[in-house]
Amino acid sequence: MQSNRTGLFVYYRWLILLLASGLCLLPLWATVIGGFKSSGDLRTNAFGLPRQWLVDNYVSIATGVRFWQMLGNSAVIAFVSVVLTLLVSSMAAFVLAHLRFAGKRWIANYLALGLTFPFATAVLPVFIRVRDLGLLDSYWGVILPQVAFNLGFAVVLLQGFFAELPHELFEAAFVDGCSYPRMFWQITIPLSRPILATVGVLALVGSWNEYLLPLVMINDQALYPWPLGIMQYQGEYGTDWGKVLAFVSLTLTPAVIFYLMAQKHIIAGLTSGAVKG
Amino acid sequence: MASPLDPAPSVVQQSPTVTAEVQAKELSRPAETKGVSGANTNSWHRLRDFGRSSEVKTGLLFLPPALLVFTLFVTWPVVEAAYYSFFNWNGYGSPTKWVGLDNFLRVWNDPIFHHSLFNNLLIVLVSACFQVPLALSLALLISDKSRSSVVFRAIFFLPYILGEVVAGLIWRYMYDGNYGVVAVVYRWFGQEAPEVLATPGWATAALLLVIVWKYFGFHMALFVAGRQGIGQDVLEAAKIDGASRWQVTANVILPLMRPVAVLSLFFSILGSLQAFAIIVALTDGGPSNSTHSAVSYLYNFGIKRMRVGFGSAIGVTLFVICVLVMVIYKRLFMRPKEGR
Numbered sequence: 001m002q003s004n005r006t007g008l009f010v011y012y013r014w015l016i017l018l019l020a021s022g023l024c025l026l027p028l029w030a031t032v033i034g035g036f037k038s039s040g041d042l043r044t045n046a047f048g049l050p051r052q053w054l055v056d057n058y059v060s061i062a063t064g065v066r067f068w069q070m071l072g073n074s075a076v077i078a079f080v081s082v083v084l085t086l087l088v089s090s091m092a093a094f095v096l097a098h099l100r101f102a103g104k105r106w107i108a109n110y111l112a113l114g115l116t117f118p119f120a121t122a123v124l125p126v127f128i129r130v131r132d133l134g135l136l137d138s139y140w141g142v143i144l145p146q147v148a149f150n151l152g153f154a155v156v157l158l159q160g161f162f163a164e165l166p167h168e169l170f171e172a173a174f175v176d177g178c179s180y181p182r183m184f185w186q187i188t189i190p191l192s193r194p195i196l197a198t199v200g201v202l203a204l205v206g207s208w209n210e211y212l213l214p215l216v217m218i219n220d221q222a223l224y225p226w227p228l229g230i231m232q233y234q235g236e237y238g239t240d241w242g243k244v245l246a247f248v249s250l251t252l253t254p255a256v257i258f259y260l261m262a263q264k265h266i267i268a269g270l271t272s273g274a275v276k277g
Numbered sequence: 278m279a280s281p282l283d284p285a286p287s288v289v290q291q292s293p294t295v296t297a298e299v300q301a302k303e304l305s306r307p308a309e310t311k312g313v314s315g316a317n318t319n320s321w322h323r324l325r326d327f328g329r330s331s332e333v334k335t336g337l338l339f340l341p342p343a344l345l346v347f348t349l350f351v352t353w354p355v356v357e358a359a360y361y362s363f364f365n366w367n368g369y370g371s372p373t374k375w376v377g378l379d380n381f382l383r384v385w386n387d388p389i390f391h392h393s394l395f396n397n398l399l400i401v402l403v404s405a406c407f408q409v410p411l412a413l414s415l416a417l418l419i420s421d422k423s424r425s426s427v428v429f430r431a432i433f434f435l436p437y438i439l440g441e442v443v444a445g446l447i448w449r450y451m452y453d454g455n456y457g458v459v460a461v462v463y464r465w466f467g468q469e470a471p472e473v474l475a476t477p478g479w480a481t482a483a484l485l486l487v488i489v490w491k492y493f494g495f496h497m498a499l500f501v502a503g504r505q506g507i508g509q510d511v512l513e514a515a516k517i518d519g520a521s522r523w524q525v526t527a528n529v530i531l532p533l534m535r536p537v538a539v540l541s542l543f544f545s546i547l548g549s550l551q552a553f554a555i556i557v558a559l560t561d562g563g564p565s566n567s568t569h570s571a572v573s574y575l576y577n578f579g580i581k582r583m584r585v586g587f588g589s590a591i592g593v594t595l596f597v598i599c600v601l602v603m604v605i606y607k608r609l610f611m612r613p614k615e616g617r
Contacts, residue, residue: 009522013418017425020415021432024490027447028435030458034450046461092343099332111343114351116603118551120572121596124580124588125354125361128368148350151343180335209440211554212572216580227442231558234446241456244446252443259438263431266438271498 035246042241057246067250069222070229077142077214077225078207084147085203086196089154090162094184096155097162098170108159114152119145120212127216141217142225146207154199157273161195162188201269208255226251355596362589372586380590389566390591393574394598396481397549400570403485404492404545409538412493416500417526430501434494441491445558448487449474477567480560484568487559492548496541503537504530539610546606550599571595 026047034042035057036050045051061067096108119126126145135141165188173183189196211227218224224232230251237243259266362380364372384390415433419426436444451458454472463470473479507530515525553572556562562569562577569577575595579588 005522017415017418017429021429024432024436024494026458027451027490030451031447039456042456044461044464046456046458088342088346091339095336095339099336101332101336107340107344110352111347114347117355117596117599118547118572120551120553120575121592121599122351122354122358123575124368124585124592125357126350127580128357128585129349129354144346145350148346151347151351155343180331181338184335184339205438209442209554211440211442211557212576215576227440227554230442230446234558239453239456241450241453245450248443248446252439255438255440256435259435260431263434267430267434267498268502270437270495271502 031245032249034241035249037242039240039242054242057243058250061243061247061250066229066233067247070224070226071251071254073139073223074208074225074227077139077146078204080139081143081146081150081207082200082203084143085150085154086200088147089151089199090158090189090192090196091184092151093155093158093162094188097159098183098188099180108155111151111155114149115156119149123212123216130217135217137218137220137223139223142210142214145213145217146210150203150206153202153273157195157199158192161192165191197265198269198273201266202273205266205270358589358592358596361585362593364586366585368583368585376586380586381594383587384590384594387578389569389578390571390574392567393569393571396484396569397552397571399481399485400488400549400552401542401546403489404496404549405542408489408493408545409496409541411489412496412541413500413534413538415493416497416504417530420501420504430498433497436491437495437498439491441554442558444487444491445555448483448490449559452483474560475564477564480564480568484556484559487555488552491555492545495544499541499544500534500537503534507533543603543606543611546602550595550602571598 030046033048033050034046036053036055037045038050038052038054041051092111096104130136130141130145135144169187169191170183173187178186209227210225214225214228218228221229221232230247233247234244361372363375363377365374365376365379366372415429419429419433450456452473454460454470454475457470459473460470471479473483511529511533512525515529520528549570551572552570553576556568556570556573557576560568562573571591572595575588575591578584579591
């Protein structure tokens with residue numbers, strides 16, 4: 001009886017999971033496969049394999065300058081943004097976790113303010129600030145606000161972790177005449193790799209997919225990161241879906257490859273970061 | 278290798294990677310380490326008082342970058358938005374045309390703005406009634422460590438890592454009445470597909486479906502983490518008492534998952550208040566402005582037309598809504614323990 005029930009449970013479990021995965025993956029499948037189809041084929045045969053495999057769409061995009069340029073822009077912005085976020089926030093978190101001074105709590109709460117509202121609420125003044133600094137149409141115009149808005153969650157996460165590191169290490173280092181900056185580089189940072197990875201993943205995924213900020217700050221098409229580039233491409237080709245789908249498929253490839261390589265860490269990073277932040 | 282309690286200089290001077298690994302292992306037992314450190318805390322603080330000047334220097338070196346960037350691009354702009362919202366200003370020169378509360382009144386009396394907020398509310402409702410239960414039930418099926426569960430988790434989480442723009446465009450194709458998957462399904466039944474995204478009402482429903490598709494995996498991952506955090510002993514105890522699989526789920530696991538559900542809904546609210554790119558890519562707020570969210574309304578009617586005063590009034594309104602919603606939600610649901 002018991003085993004029979006368990007058998008039934010296993011059966012339904014698989015049924016539900018396979019159905020859900022199918023619904024989850026179907027749009028992606030239709031997209032990738034759609035890039036190989038002609039218009040007529042797309043109209044009548046959205047799910048199936050192409051009747052005739054057309055590689056033109058993919059090849060012309062992958063051999064063009066534009067695609068690589070926008071991925072390059074996104075990569076530069078994301079890289080600098082992640083490095084700066086980690087550097088600036090871990091330095092601040094180190095001071096907040098290890099040094100004692102008046103107003104420390106105050107500063108910690110001040111930085112945590114960044115968690116309470118979305119970037120969009122202040123986007124117009126940020127635009128004017130960036131314009132007045134002469135940073136419109138530059139990577140920095142996107143990077144600096146991005147880093148600033150990352151600081152809220154980054155400092156909260158890092159400070160919590162840093163404060164848990166054993167005092168003895170710092171005491172020992174102090175007795176040996178180690179300076180604070182050196183403690184930071186040689187004790188705190190090496191011991192905090194897991195949390196740095198979490199913050200890094202959150203910042204990276206956020207920056208890579210960011211749309212509103214570059215939309216407001218960047219006009220020059222040569223500087224477009226991929227979310228802007230892809231919308232522009234779609235605007236140009238409209239319902240020439242074969243082209244658009246190929247373009248979409250190619251842009252999501254780097255993210256998917258990265259995800260498949262480090263899937264466990266990425267899921268853990270994005271969820272645990274969210275929970276603690 | 279030295280134990281972490283050894284005041285060995287090697288920790289600092291030798292290759293940091295090797296020692297770090299050892300220390301990291303020791304760190305995984307925070308309770309024990311802490312117990313010992315408690316006794317030493319005093320001496321550590323006394324010692325540090327000698328280093329006061331070095332401390333000040335470090336603080337002056339390490340804190341300002343964060344404070345400067347944060348003030349310049351986060352807090353000060355919010356203050357500025359509050360100031361600009363009282364002016365009629367196109368962003369050039371300096372704001373001179375004081376209009377009092379005019380901008381706010383126009384935002385608050387705009388039916389499109391009401392509809393946008395209503396859409397935000399719909400997103401939260403659909404999440405609460407549909408997305409969160411779905412994520413929870415799937416999570417309960419795949420929270421074990423079997424290989425199939427790991428694979429399914431990876432599949433369900435995949436849409437979450439895609440850019441919002443990508444998700445929007447993919448579904449714009451799916452819903453296309455001429456080419457898309459929806460069209461094909463309709464033709465199977467010998468009918469012409471409606472233009473889903475061109476019909477108000479249908480377009481909103483379509484948007485909600487895309488949001489569920491893209492974000493349920495994230496909620497599922499939260500629940501999986503929560504489920505894995507439940508101790509084996511509790512479940513064993515229930516089993517020994519003769520509870521069936523269903524009883525264990527309903528009476529032990531679900532009550533213990535309540536804090537995760539609260540958190541999960543919190544992220545739905547947060548996400549709804551930020552929804553933007555997915556809407557731009559899918560419907561661009563249309564047809565006839567029926568699918569805007571608060572942020573896409575702000576973009577379309579404030580930023581796009583460089584109406585800085587009006588846009589700032591929207592931003593300030595949104596800011597107040599965000600802070601209020603979060604404070605109230607935290608008060609109502611998150612008070613015990615996790616009220617941080």
